[in-house]
Every structure is written in structure tokens, then in C-alpha cells.
Amino acid sequence: RKEVEQDPGPFNVPEGATVAFNCTYSNSASQSFFWYRQDCRKEPKLLMSVYSSGNEDGRFTAQLNRASQYISLLIRDSKLSDSATYLCVVSGGYQKVTFGTGTKLQVIP
Amino acid sequence: EAQVTQNPRYLITVTGKKLTVTCSQNMNHEYMSWYRQDPGLGLRQIYYSMNVEATDKGDVPEGYKVSRKEKRNFPLILESPSPNQTSLYFCASSLTGQRREFFGPGTRLTVL
Numbered sequence: 001r002k003e004v005e006q007d008p009g010p011f012n013v014p015e016g017a018t019v020a021f022n023c024t025y026s027n028s029a030s031q032s033f034f035w036y037r038q039d040c041r042k043e044p045k046l047l048m049s050v051y052s053s054g055n056e057d058g059r060f061t062a063q064l065n066r067a068s069q070y071i072s073l074l075i076r077d078s079k080l081s082d083s084a085t086y087l088c089v090v091s092g093g094y095q096k097v098t099f100g101t102g103t104k105l106q107v108i109p
Numbered sequence: 110e111a112q113v114t115q116n117p118r119y120l121i122t123v124t125g126k127k128l129t130v131t132c133s134q135n136m137n138h139e140y141m142s143w144y145r146q147d148p149g150l151g152l153r154q155i156y157y158s159m160n161v162e163a164t165d166k167g168d169v170p171e172g173y174k175v176s177r178k179e180k181r182n183f184p185l186i187l188e189s190p191s192p193n194q195t196s197l198y199f200c201a202s203s204l205t206g207q208r209r210e211f212f213g214p215g216t217r218l219t220v221l
Binding site (some may be wrong): 034041042043044046049087098101102 | 209
């Protein structure tokens with residue numbers, strides 16, 4: 001089983017739609033969780049950290065479920081500019097960082 | 110401007126010809142790391158460094174070397190590149206204790 005698993009997609013959604021991605025992780029000792037965004041052939045950029053209590057940043061909401069070992073990202077009112085690959089990142093401490101392979105989102109006019 | 114820089118951005122080389130990819134950050138970050146990104150495999154950590162003179166292997170260190178003589182620089186060395194090292198390479202840095210990593214723009218390496 002991969003340490004971090006994501007559905008590769010692509011998710012093709014119309015503008016204005018709500019879309020959700022899940023990411024599962026295998027190491028129950030994992031401590032930190034993040035979502036990064038990566039545009040085609042560009043470097044990954046931090047979208048948001050993920051906390052147990054859940055956190056929201058505008059149209060984006062991230063959730064962590066430690067019992068089931070998954071994190072989620074919800075995007076409301078999708079924009080064309082949201083089209084990108086979303087990477088789930090799990091860290092077990094300062095050293096060990098594991099990236100998921102990414103979920104591709106395409107928002108369609 | 111706070112940033113991570115990598116050079117070169119693109120490189121085509123031949124098997125066995127030693128090369129170095131430089132990485133530099135101006136944010137005074139202690140932690141730096143190198144990743145490679147391949148289709149279907151995602152980003153995989155090659156090496157990381159907690160601070161000057163402190164480096165350690167990531168998930169895929171074979172065929173690579175690194176050094177950390179100064180806080181701002183973390184070069185990646187391929188002593189004898191092979192075609193399976195053709196990939197997109199990213200350098201990243203962060204403050205120790207914060208796992209938010211800032212990535213460089215990437216180096217696309219092709220080994221013929």
C-alpha cells in the first residue's frame with residue numbers, strides 16, 4: 001500500500017461546481033498535513049495546511065480525519081483558475097515528507 | 110524577494126558526465142531538500158538537510174550526492190548520470206518546525 005494515495009482524476013467540473021478530493025495515508029503516526037497546488041510544469045505551492053479541527057480559506061475547506069486516516073479538500077464555486085493538480089502531503093516529522101501523486105482538476109467553462 | 114533559485118533550469122547531458130544542479134534560498138531556512146518528479150510517481154524526496162553539515166537520505170538517494178556547506182546553498186550532484194535520472198527536479202526549503210516548503214522553479218534534466 002502506498003504511503004499516501006490520491007485519485008489521479010482528472011476531475012472535469014463546470015464553473016461554479018463544488019468538488020471534493022480525498023487523500024488517504026498509511027502511517028498513523030503522521031503529524032502534519034498539507035494541500036499543495038501545482039500548475040502544469042511549475043513548482044508546487046502551498047495551498048493550505050490541514051488541521052484536525054478543519055480549516056477554511058475562502059472557497060477552500062480542508063478536513064483531517066485521523067481515525068480513518070484521510071484528509072480532504074473541498075472547493076466551492078469552482079473557477080477556471082482552479083484548474084491544476086492538487087497534491088496531498090503528509091509529514092511524520094521534520095524529515096519525512098511524502099507527497100501523493102496528485103489529483104488533476106479541470107474546470108470547464 | 111523571498112525565493113528559492115535553481116540552476117540550470119534545463120539541461121541535456123550524456124550518460125556518465127558529472128553534473129551539478131545548484132539550489133539557493135534567501136529566506137535563512139534551516140531545512141532544505143531535493144525532490145524528483147516523474148509521471149505517475151509524484152514527487153519523491155532524494156535528500157534533505159536539517160542544517161549546515163547535516164544531510165540525510167530521502168526515499169530515492171541512489172545515484173545522487175548533496176552537500177550543505179553554507180546555509181543558503183544545497184547543490185545536487187550526479188557523479189555519473191544515467192538515463193533513469195531523466196526527470197524534473199525541485200529544490201525546496203523551509204524553517205525547521207514548519208513543514209511549509211517553498212519550492213524552486215524546477216530543473217528539467219534529460220540524460221541521453
